[in-house]
Amino acid sequence: MAKAASTMTYRNPVLPGFYPDPSAIRVGEDYYMVTSTFEYFPGVPIFHSKNLIHWEQIGHVLTRESQVNLLSRNSSEGIYAPVLRYDNGVFYMITTDVYGISNFYVTATNPAGPWSDPILITYGNIDPSLFFDEDGKVYVSAQAGFGETSHIIQYEIDILTGKALTEPVVVWEGDEGPWVEGPHLYKIHGTYYMMTASGGTGPMHREIIGRSESPNGPFEMLSYPILTHNQLKDHPIQYTGHVELIDDVHGNWWALFLGVRPQNGKGSVLGRETFLAPVKWSEDGWPMIDNNEGHVSLQMEVPAIGEQRAIQSFKNRVMTRFSSKGLGLEWMYTRVIPGSDAVSLTELEGCLRLTGNANGLREGGANVFVCRRQQHHCMRIETRLMYEPIHEGEIAGIAARLSDKSNYSIGVTRQDGRAGILVTAWRQGAVTNYFTPIKAQVPVRLSIRSDENIYEFLYTLDGTTAEWISLGAMPAQNLTPDVDGAFTGVCVGMFASGTEAGSSAPAYYDYFEYEGFVE
Template sequence: MTNTKTVQYRNPVLSGFYPDPSAIRVGEDFYMVTSTFEYFPGVPIFHSKDLVNWEQIGHVLHRESQVNLLSRKSSQGIYAPVLRYHDGLFYMITTDVYGIGNFFVTAANPAGPWSDPIRIPHGGIDPSLFFDDDGKVYVSVQSGFAETSHVIQYEINPKTGEALTEPVVVFEGDEGPWVEGPHLYKINGMYYMMTASGGTGPMHREIIGRSSNPYGPFEMLEHPILTHNALKDHPIQYTGHAELLDDVDGNWWVLFLGVRLFNERGSVLGRETFLAPVTWVDGWPMVDNNEGHVGLEMKVTVPTKQDADVLIQQQEQPKQLVISFSASEPLSMDWIYSRVLPKAGAVSTSSNDGYLTLVGNEKALHDGQDTVYVSRRQLDHEMRFETALSYQPEQEGEAAGIAARLSDHSYYAIALTKQDGKLAVQATLMRNQQEEQTAVAAIDAEAYNTNGSIKFAIQSTLQEYSLLYTVDGENWHTLATAPANDITPDSGGSFTGVTLGMFAHGTASGNSAPAQFSYFKYEAM
């Protein structure tokens, strides 16, 4: 009698803006990375023992000698990292779009430190590495644009990145646009080339071919192995950009991106990471070709080599997260910045114990580059984010507050500022890269100074975001509301998802009083 392993979990296994998952198994341990685009540090790396419970252990791109994103626009930067392991060394290969192009870094420990970049010469975006049994190392990478997109492949020296062969076209997909995210595998003696196709929107799908030769020709499976593009009412859409991997029991799984769509305009959370079992049919790995059995609630029973039946359950995520700041504790690794680490003294937990202190510069949120903005990913469609701010702006135009940010041109923010010599609360609605609208409310300076702080909150439902404040700590005022639709990636032309954070900016001369935030409170509604 074969014992079984039952894996019970809820999709996505990584909530919020975590697209383009790539993962490996090393012994009994799984490791995974995802895309970060213009955010820094880049490429979070996670560890798991069971594929459903993931813990972040670091960032792959954790210093500016590896990547400097200061000149990147929103949704440029780091695309589609691929994680691999060979002969005691971890490899992460990726593209710095409009930067240094394709490169890889290495580490003996997946938690880091990781090396400086080793550049490779050929290809567009989404390079992937494959280490063959005969010692050859292949780069498979997207080339071309939209409908002309295809996969080229060549061999490299894994120590130097030098190309050892000329690139050749090996895979042209299923005639859909954007054949990208290629992964070459060798399973049971056969080579499999698996890619995404159809773009990252409603027609997204994962396709596959196989061959006895790493250069093909690849026999195409006549239909996708994963897509929901014909299931318009399914809660998980845009599925694709997948990674195959097996567990210690020989069962196969796939990690992939998807969107929890709540209307035709997408999701403020962006593309998240989902997990599904793989069934092999006539030598092909099958996941869900519009059958709809990959859902939000999953219970999968598979064989195990263990001596007894096993139940693996996903840990329940707390509904509420409250973070207090301390001089003895730096910010945890799930905080991220826009483009680069802020300059020394711009973001600190040590300059005033008990507070996160931000000192802005002349850059506002819409400037993007070098903005003093520290954030975390929004994890739920319906949520409330709150903080308390102590701040005395000295000059006209200085501001500090909180924001729900999709990009430089799509965000909602509420801040304390100085206008006409008086303290005021200002709401800024930057939408669809087109217009900026503001609402302003004067506040009682005496009451503010008596309390010592002002509280801000951003609250979201499926339909809208609300920007709120209170001076006395009890009576909340809604300063502005705006549609959730207007800061979805589909509407804002973005590859990311919404982040929630605190910001500060000064005047054109760079003047900025310190803005002191005493806590970060996030609650799923």
């Protein structure tokens, strides 16, 4: 098998922050990847790369209500485990809208979009995947069952309509672990491989594989995982699994997969991130990644893939200046994009205007929360807010959100006739509030700073050289999926909330700064 002559060094994860369930394809010399988004919208970010290491977001797949409406989804419901495929000039993204329209796929001729409205498919629970065979047949593989009874079903479809052409058959029951899911069917070197995750997306997570001469099996299962760290308790990368295999332009094979970087053994506020590792084929034809050997590390040296570039450098400091041209692709919302009555970039040039409704960060529905992913355990966010609350209880500020029941915020509000700064901590549904009166003075600068242990809340009323005043800190552990049960990671951004009647004064933000610190 051909090998690249030189090597590259890169850092894992290749997509830091809440980017779980990666799925990727190669089209010529270009690589494309998508990840899960759950209740966030626009849904399913799509990335482009020339070497599997440096990824640039080029759009979102789900951008319209006609594709998906997440308004009634709870935290960690919505869009699960998208799979990206390509055939005969068309890109396909297949996924599940959990508690919504269920399994569907959309198509595009340009991966940056626009993508079509959904084509619904009939069978399967979650994690559908597409496979285009050489004979023109198209297969859907999908998870069925629940927990310990999870298994993989498979059937043929008409790719133009989504109509099932065969009845589903059980093709894979896994290794007797719970949650056999995330199936991918491949044909490599003339052999069909069925690969799935097993064990649940936690400490026992692993990737297992089988092979057959037929796409419907029976599949001979390898007796041990091709990827897991479930016996390496002190390794900095845990919960590894949900793998995508992909070949590069040199004929080498790679694995993109999710993993978690726990802090102090207590999970990670960043959630599940996307990692990359080389695949080595055994002499008897099995793709191997890292079965508790510790090969996958935070810094990797590998054969060069495509164009050669220096080790990837993430934008650790991003200053967002608002303009009528719109927000960058890193920005998103909970469930739906609020209407112009709630969010505007044109009302006051250079400012983002938010007007709250009756839904605070605790409630579901259409929150007024404009956010981006937290990508470093040690980071700070900062904004300058012009806001004069009129009614008791309305508030605007910045927040770190894991879910509806677990989030931290600092904002300007009015209590008992006084303006003040309110720090609110929702921890698995229990709330704590700390109110600090201030002079009726605007603008106010707000900041949240975090490390592996805490989130700290600060404000200042004066100019840019004024000293920041700390209002205390909350444990980072409370915003970890391990504690909360969420499938997401923390997102940070700006929010506004009105009263129960929905009334709210407008809040104007003239910048948002994110700065991360490499650990």
